[in-house]
Amino acid sequence: MTQRTRFGDMACSIARTMDVIGEPWSPLILRDVYVGISRFEQLQEDLGISRKVLAERLRWLVEQDVLERREYSAKPPRHEYALTPKGTELVALLMVMVRWGDRWTAGEAGPPVLYRHHECGRLAHVELRCSECDGPMEPTDIDVLPGPGLAAPVPTS
Amino acid sequence: MTQRTRFGDMACSIARTMDVIGEPWSPLILRDVYVGISRFEQLQEDLGISRKVLAERLRWLVEQDVLERREYSAKPPRHEYALTPKGTELVALLMVMVRWGDRWTAGEAGPPVLYRHHECGRLAHVELRCSECDGPMEPTDIDVLPGPGLAAPVPTS
DNA sequence: CCCGATCAGTTCCTTGAGGGAACCCATTGG
DNA sequence: CCAATGGGTTCCCTCAAGGAACTGATCGGG
Numbered sequence: 001m002t003q004r005t006r007f008g009d010m011a012c013s014i015a016r017t018m019d020v021i022g023e024p025w026s027p028l029i030l031r032d033v034y035v036g037i038s039r040f041e042q043l044q045e046d047l048g049i050s051r052k053v054l055a056e057r058l059r060w061l062v063e064q065d066v067l068e069r070r071e072y073s074a075k076p077p078r079h080e081y082a083l084t085p086k087g088t089e090l091v092a093l094l095m096v097m098v099r100w101g102d103r104w105t106a107g108e109a110g111p112p113v114l115y116r117h118h119e120c121g122r123l124a125h126v127e128l129r130c131s132e133c134d135g136p137m138e139p140t141d142i143d144v145l146p147g148p149g150l151a152a153p154v155p156t157s
Numbered sequence: 158m159t160q161r162t163r164f165g166d167m168a169c170s171i172a173r174t175m176d177v178i179g180e181p182w183s184p185l186i187l188r189d190v191y192v193g194i195s196r197f198e199q200l201q202e203d204l205g206i207s208r209k210v211l212a213e214r215l216r217w218l219v220e221q222d223v224l225e226r227r228e229y230s231a232k233p234p235r236h237e238y239a240l241t242p243k244g245t246e247l248v249a250l251l252m253v254m255v256r257w258g259d260r261w262t263a264g265e266a267g268p269p270v271l272y273r274h275h276e277c278g279r280l281a282h283v284e285l286r287c288s289e290c291d292g293p294m295e296p297t298d299i300d301v302l303p304g305p306g307l308a309a310p311v312p313t314s
Numbered sequence: 315c316c317c318g319a320t321c322a323g324t325t326c327c328t329t330g331a332g333g334g335a336a337c338c339c340a341t342t343g344g
Numbered sequence: 345c346c347a348a349t350g351g352g353t354t355c356c357c358t359c360a361a362g363g364a365a366c367t368g369a370t371c372g373g374g
Contacts (some may be wrong), residue, residue: 079322100191101172102170113301119287310354316373
């Protein structure tokens with residue numbers, strides 16, 4: 001019955017996140033929109049993505065409330081895409097992806113982009129800390145326990 | 158020529174990360190291995206993934222040095238998969254995915270799993286901090302600058 | 315007033331990856 | 345000797361990704 005597996009219905013926040021941006025173009029689209037590449041033609045050229053697939057992805061991301069489609073010119077009807085708050089928080093996930101990619105795939109050449117932190121003005125990367133005690137919080141620093149939403153079949157949809 | 162787009166060759170750490178785990182089953186496989194579901198049959202049953210696709214994914218993840226395939230019994234030849242250091246650091250990415258999924262997709266039911274932080278013993282979630290000044294480091298807190306690896310065509314492969 | 319350009323898609327076709335079921339092989343336990 | 349188990353492989357079908365061509369609205373220029 002189900003052709004492609006539906007990740008959105010799983011009781012797993014990883015699966016539900018992958019349902020939204022789990023196909024590899026979406027993170028790159030979000031990255032581009034984040035750095036100011038926000039129009040259809042620009043995205044298509046910058047990414048080298050098929051126009052068909054780009055249109056599908058944008059429609060999906062708008063539907064998921066990750067991007068917002070806004071008209072910036074009415075008389076020649078022109079549109080651009082912008083990150084919603086939900087989408088902006090996804091960019092945090094991209095920052096962690098960048099961290100891993102920099103460490104394990106960048107090689108000799110070094111990282112393709114650098115981050116300057118507004119608060120301290122320095123070149124920096126992101127680190128994971130505990131929300132409660134501020135200590136480092138890496139995979140080896142935690143235990144995983146069942147939570148209240150474990151048995152729930154489908155949350156909102 | 159290229160049928161599916163090769164993300165591994167892009168000068169972008171997001172694209173290169175997505176090249177490794179960018180198809181939606183891989184994060185779930187890593188999650189399972191992380192929590193101790195490490196054998197082929199267990200993974201297949203827990204995820205409901207096609208055996209064919211699971212075999213392909215595992216082969217790819219081992220090839221990428223994210224998982225390690227080890228024999229835990231020789232006479233009936235039996236194998237299990239374990240996270241390498243490279244793979245363990247990917248789990249940090251999953252923790253951030255969980256954070257986003259919990260906030261935006263969990264709904265009424267609440268998060269399906271909880272984390273207890275070893276260091277402080279409390280239930281916690283992960284936060285992003287600056288490696289240099291320890292301040293919060295979210296997408297709106299940084300500028301993105303070109304880095305040394307920008308022009309590089311392909312790093313290691 | 316018609317021509318070309320620009321933006322933002324849509325349509326059509328081909329190819330190949332995901333899903334599912336069945337099959338295979340080595341070994342062990344009864 | 346037979347069934348069961350673990351760890352896959354093979355086969356077939358469908359659907360989604362890629363790519364190129366086409367559409368439609370609008371403007372600017374000759």
